Amino acid sequence: MSDRLEVRRTAKLYIGGTFPRSESGRSYEVTAHDGRPLAQVSQASRKDLREAVVAARGAFTAWSGATAYLRGQILYRVAEMMEGRRAQFEAELADTGADDPARGVSVSIDRWVWYAGWADKLAQVVGATNPVAGPYFNFTLPEPTGVVGIVAPGDQSLLGLVSRLAPAIVSGNTAVVIASERSPLPAVSLAEVLATSDVPSGVVNILTGITVELVPWLASHMDVNGIDVTGVPDDLLADTEYAAAENVKRVHRAPRADPFDEAAQSPYEITAFTELKTVWHPMGA
């Protein structure tokens, strides 16, 4: 063992491809399941959240306009990068008290691969050509909803997050994520993976902080088109849906399935944040 002093990581926010501290200057302490102090983590503010939405909106046109093949490859690249960092993720999951950290990391990586493969298949499964009663060609395609807010589950801090994030962005949405409040470090590491996976800046923005403080601002933000409320505490759900009404946000909560189970992954988790567009054109010589 050398005398060399370890370089510790500062756990920061991930907004628009950069790693800022909270503009509020606040941070909070994160501890392991056994009470050991692990890190000071940025405590995002309302203003940080707004910045994240601006970044997500800015990234939407290019990401939603990218080819499905490219989006699929980029999601696959995320899996590659995670695989290379699995020791770090396993250690972080062990700190959260996870039963089987290695399995948690493996399933998370495989989930990225599974959703990566949907990028160029979704339209074939949920799209349609429609036999209208007239001389028209008519087809229906799924398109991304826009900017999606994701309140990640408080437990399953890695797999729970990946299971919500991957289906949201594979179709071309951009995301603002509120990470698990109690165990945010896997999300912070995931941000570092995303930053090195060719995921364009702003496609995923990750905020750490106090869930009940951030959720109302996310739910009421007029430039967020959908919100995944899987991690919203039950007693906050009604208020969240109420606030989401102002700009008719799509509200979705993951089905109650064990995230380790294959039933937890579904193309219908992707369509929860897609819109269907139907195009008509006359036929005639």
Add this chain to the structure above:
Amino acid sequence: MSEAIERPAGGAPPAWEYASAPESTDVVRLEDRYGLFIGGEFVEPKSGRWFPTISPSTEETLAEVAEADAADVARAVDAARDAAPAWQGLAPAERAKYVFRIARQLQERAREFAVLETMNGGKPIKESRDVDVPLAAAHFFYYAGWADKLEYAFPGRGTPKPVGVAGQIIPWNFPLLMAAWKLAPALAAGNTAVLKPAETTPLTALLLGQVMQEADLPPGVVNIITGAGETGAALVDASVDKIAFTGSTEVGKAIRRATAGSGKRLTLELGGKAANIVFEDAPLDQAVEGVINGIFFNQGHVCCAGSRLLVQEPVFDVLLAKLKDRLQTLRVGDPLDKNTDVGAINSKAQLDKIEELVASGVEEGAEIYQPECDLPERGFWFRPTLFTGVSQSHRIAREEIFGPVLSILTFRTPEEAVEKANNTPYGLSAGIWTEKGSRILHMAQRLRAGVVWANTFNRFDPTSPFGGYKESGFGREGGLHGLEPYLTFDGADR
């Protein structure tokens, strides 16, 4: 097509007049009073209250209908709840045959439905006859066939099951057609329903209740209750499993708030402010017909109406001249006349709203054009109206007018057209007029709207999903996608 038409604005009226060609109303046998359709029978309201329903083209009272209060709503929901187990337990092929029967009976009584729709709602008979009623029948026919094929609709999603009891609230612009859009997929998927038509247009929905009786539909599978906003609010609060609403964005948001945290499934089909985009290479005469149809179909009482015309600058003058010319030949008046193009405004309240918004357009500096035409003395009428010199900040460019009023803006590049078209909280529909195929697909991809009509407008079909982006709502009606709101899968919430 390239020659500009030299015509003075507001050109001369047609040199000859159409003889009137009124549709006979003999086929409609109105009763003095209509009760609530609950449990397969027309019953007196517990509320004890009744309200008149009128013809907006004559202001004559056609009949009295019951006003359902919360107790009446609860009774209807109970009837739907009681009917659910047997309806869900029916062999799907048998369920399908009931829905087919409804479609057939609607076709059989089509003329009666069309005349009554026009009497109660004010829309031209040629629209109710050729669009509303045939499409309503087609919706039942289409969804009937899904009843015993549901497991093929959503591959890999588990066994489909009905949601339960659906509360359905529909608007006054397509009363029968909206009832069909709501009921057909709900019934095919095995749900029972409580339908509330709009207070100004209850009669064809009540006639549909008779059709349900004639089809021997088991009592309580479909219940139809009449009343205004309070009745609708009571239905939202009642113990239903799902709410389907078509109407204004304002009321849609209120329903979203009212159902927050309730776990009730919800679909919303709300307002719109669609851009109809005409490029310089468009087939202009076809585009003029599409623009006219886009905004004056059903007096502009259409959520997907092409209410913002975006014209590429080089063809602005010629297109405007052609539009004014065409406006002059629109026949406005008695909706029962088979030649009428633009009928009555649905209600005094809607007429007031249109007049207020049009006044704001003049006030804010846009230039108004209305053709010369005689309007009947009684009833609610509004001349087909064009606004030029409209800026994006004007209220007439931002707010849904829901009337025969077109706001015209211009653009230079496709990018500018996309920017302006998408510059709205709504996202229901859009139109594109150009001969260039690659441009159609380029524009169709970039317009944030649920329905895009290219070189056509205002086409509808039961196989074609319809619904909005953004504040125009969520969920789809039509097509296999329209089944989704009425199904659950293996107990999962998806």
